[in-house]
Amino acid sequence: xxxxxxxxxxxxxxxxxxxxxxxxxxxxxxxxxxxxxxxxxxxxxxxxxxxxxxxxxxxxxxxxxxxxxxxxxxxxxxxxxxxxxxxxxxxxxxxxxxxxxxxxxxxxxxxxxxxxxxxxxxxxxxxxxxxxxxxxxxxxxxxxxxxxxxxxxxxxxxxxxxxxxxxxxxxxxxxxxxxxxxxxxxxxxxxxxxxxxxxxxxxxxxxxxxxxxxxxxxxxxxxxxxxxxxxxxxxxxxxxxxxxxxxxxxxxxxxxxxxx
Numbered sequence: 001x002x003x004x005x006x007x008x009x010x011x012x013x014x015x016x017x018x019x020x021x022x023x024x025x026x027x028x029x030x031x032x033x034x035x036x037x038x039x040x041x042x043x044x045x046x047x048x049x050x051x052x053x054x055x056x057x058x059x060x061x062x063x064x065x066x067x068x069x070x071x072x073x074x075x076x077x078x079x080x081x082x083x084x085x086x087x088x089x090x091x092x093x094x095x096x097x098x099x100x101x102x103x104x105x106x107x108x109x110x111x112x113x114x115x116x117x118x119x120x121x122x123x124x125x126x127x128x129x130x131x132x133x134x135x136x137x138x139x140x141x142x143x144x145x146x147x148x149x150x151x152x153x154x155x156x157x158x159x160x161x162x163x164x165x166x167x168x169x170x171x172x173x174x175x176x177x178x179x180x181x182x183x184x185x186x187x188x189x190x191x192x193x194x195x196x197x198x199x200x201x202x203x204x205x206x207x208x209x210x211x212x213x214x215x216x217x218x219x220x221x222x223x224x225x226x227x228x229x230x231x232x233x234x235x236x237x238x239x240x241x242x243x244x245x246x247x248x249x250x251x252x253x254x255x256x257x258x259x260x
Contacts, residue, residue, distance in 0.1 A: 004089055012089050012171055013082060014075045017178065022067065024179050028186045029142030035192070036141055044192045046212045049139045059137070059147050070150045071157075078161065086168025094170045103177050106163035107228055110181070113159035114227035119238070121152065122222065130155075140215050145189035159227070184228050189215075204229045213242045 003012060035041055036050050121131035133149040146153075160181055164174050187198070188211040199207030206226055214224040223238040224230075233239035 004091070009083070009089050009171075010079060013087065013174075014072075014079050016171075017175065018067075018072050018075055020175055021071070021178055021182060024182045025146065025186065026143075028183055029145070029190075032142035032186075032190045032192070041192060041194075044194050046191055046193055046209060047139045047216070051137065051139055051141060055137070056141070056143075059141075059143050063143060063147060066146070066148075066150060066153060070153050074154065074157065078165070081165055082168065082174075084168075085165060087164070087171060087174065088168075089171040093172055099170075099173045099176065102163075102167055102169050102173055103180065105167070106177050106181075109163045110159045111227050111229050111232060113162060114156060115225050115232035117156050117159060118225040118227075121155070122225070135215065138215055140189040140191055140212065142186040142190045145185040181228075188228075204231050204234075206230045210239075210242065213245065217241070 003016070007016065033056050036045075036056075037053070120126060127135075130149045130151050134144070134147060134152060137144040137147065148156075160178075164177060169177075188206060188208055190208050191212060193199075193207070193209040193212075197207050197209075199205045199209060206224070206228060210224055210226075210230060214222045217223075223241050224233055225238055226233045230239060
């Protein structure tokens with residue numbers, strides 16, 4: 001009630017969304033820089049290699065530049081589209097059934113668009129000139145999730161906003177979708193696989209172990225192009241290398257256990 005009486009729809013949808021994104025993104029991502037520097041929870045770290053302090057600082061500096069120079073202008077420019085499609089911030093709030101149905105749809109459509117967009121970015125020319133920026137970090141940490149060429153930010157960002165753009169959700173739904181998507185992509189790039197990671201409990205959820213494999217390999221052989229859920233990689237067989245590695249690792253662990 002306070003927000004809708006003190007701020008306009010434009011301020012909430014654009015500036016409110018931007019500051020919410022920045023808050024969630026950096027609060028979720030910054031701890032992993034500390035974990036890496038301090039060696040905290042190192043037994044759960046997927047790769048033994050650490051990023052240098054200079055590399056971490058470069059990432060943060062570029063992120064701030066891209067967020068204010070690309071993300072914010074895009075949010076401002078896309079406001080008329082969302083308004084045209086029916087987005088509102090007024091009361092009453094939508095039911096949880098409506099919110100959950102829309103967000104589930106957003107995940108499905110985002111996964112589909114992201115998968116194909118990501119595969120296109122791994123073609124030779126686009127990888128060299130665009131996507132290689134994101135792959136500068138072969139050992140990803142949370143904040144590298146949004147470290148990318150401005151063209152890629154626009155290209156793959158389209159996958160995130162397409163669902164809300166065609167459904168015109170309530171602003172609270174848009175904010176919840178944004179928070180979930182940010183938390184998911186930070187977790188996928190965090191570089192740690194914990195016992196409580198969602199991929200241990202949620203079928204078809206990719207997570208950090210799945211995406212970390214993608215960053216470790218050469219662009220022509222990486223696979224694992226999916227965003228949140230991995231069904232697209234499974235359908236098109238672009239996760240075969242990862243699955244084989246998991247089987248080999250499982251067999252090795254089993255032999256090691258028997259020897260002990």
